[in-house]
Amino acid sequence: MASPNNPRERRPRTVFRRLDGILLLDKPQGLSSNQALQRVRHLFRAEKGGHTGSLDPLATGLLPVCFGEATKIAGGLLGARKAYETVARLGVVTDTDDADGQVLRERPVPPLTIDAIDAALKTFSGRIQQRPPIYSALKRGGEPLYLKARRGETIEMEPREVEVHAFDLLNAADLLDGQLENGASPNLRLHVECGSGTYVRSLVRDLGELLGCGAHVAQLRRLWVDPFREPRMWTLAALEELREQAGERVLDACLLPIEAGMTSWPEVRVNAAQAQRLGRGQGLRGPYPPRGLQVAILDEQGRGLGLGDVDAEGGLHPARLFRWAAFTGGHIDTPHCP
The missing domain is CATH 3.30.2350.10 (Pseudouridine synthase)
Incomplete structure (x- = not known):
């Protein structure tokens, strides 16, 4: 039986869910980056989350947080200006x-x-x-x-x-x-x-x-x-208030789509058949530019499929693809900020 004197035992257990997107968090002073990440991860009930570069507890300001499949591009954002x-x-x-x-x-x-x-x-x-x-x-x-x-x-x-x-x-x-x-x-x-x-x-x-x-x-x-040069940041207090007053669906609208974090990579577009091939782990003959670099792979409608590598001959190879990359006609609902 839970002790009434232990607030941790009284707190309801978070039921996590699959959620994909990027949150531009305005980290408060006094929290480590990981503490801030865990706060918003529980607030959004996101199964998976990661941040893109630590801020000291003293520091405030922009801490991009990646949920779900967006964590696959977090490593690339770590090296951003x-x-x-x-x-x-x-x-x-x-x-x-x-x-x-x-x-x-x-x-x-x-x-x-x-x-x-x-x-x-x-x-x-x-x-x-x-x-x-x-x-x-x-x-x-x-x-x-x-x-x-x-x-x-x-x-x-x-x-x-x-x-x-x-x-x-x-x-x-x-x-x-x-x-x-x-x-x-x-x-x-x-x-x-x-x-x-x-x-x-x-x-x-x-x-x-x-x-x-x-x-x-x-x-x-x-x-x-980079690439968030003019960020619309959300404070923890604002997110908590939004969740309490407007509900989870409105809270989810604070997330940016994964594609918003992919603009720093050179872009390569593929059709449905090519996307399926990449999704099976197979490469595509080129030539694809730019050679020797990692690229953002998008479908013909501009939806992000993941990251790939272009070899010296211009061949395109999958590196870190999103879970939906091999499927055509499917739709992943990634909400946008209002």
Whole structure:
């Protein structure tokens, strides 16, 4: 018999269902990406779900969540270009390189000009070598580094190449007007556009060192992820309210179709007979462009069938196909946002 004092036992068990689509979640501060994923997965009752690139608990903003067959394209979205707005707090260094960590040291902030800040920011543009934070989800020996760091283990991080498309100053008002109170640390508001594997925390940390005072991320918000450049994001609160007031069918209308996440791949269209052949695991003779690349496979009506690989001779081979790829005349109902 369930104990009335245990809320977990009183909570009704979620009955999951097959659901396909993409949710553009506005992740709240304080939740890990996996915690946010599980919240919306239970809210939508989706059998299968995954997110396309972690956000730190401190961070807010766009976290694309893939349900069902959309998880088959999630890996490709992980490497997409992303944009952030961040607040860098100067003069304070933390062990996690953000405001959630313990302060390691504080230093005075030297007099800085806009020109000096811009010059420092430019050194981080392009392909650069970056040392990831030791408190990160990167794995070593099958274990996330943040677990090792929490145990006090010594971790040596090797620099790796990342690409930074933009690192720009948006605002430095409190640094320049001299109106800080009670010894507060000045802030820089920054815009970042970067490729896969780039840590904004590391950019801010290294910028602070270059400026001679150290720095950490005080705020971080992800603005967009390719191909969702102008996302209509949904907060957890809005989704929960919609579910309660309007029901599950209206909630499902918040999902984007899988095809919305496939626009970053070159497109190849096939007819029904070719789709059936691919669905049986067989390749198609080409030539299909572009050779040597992965492509999005669509049917003649523009419905996504999955991902394929084009070989050097132009032959098309199935890579990750959706469950309906081998069937013609069938219909998968993937709701769209209103």
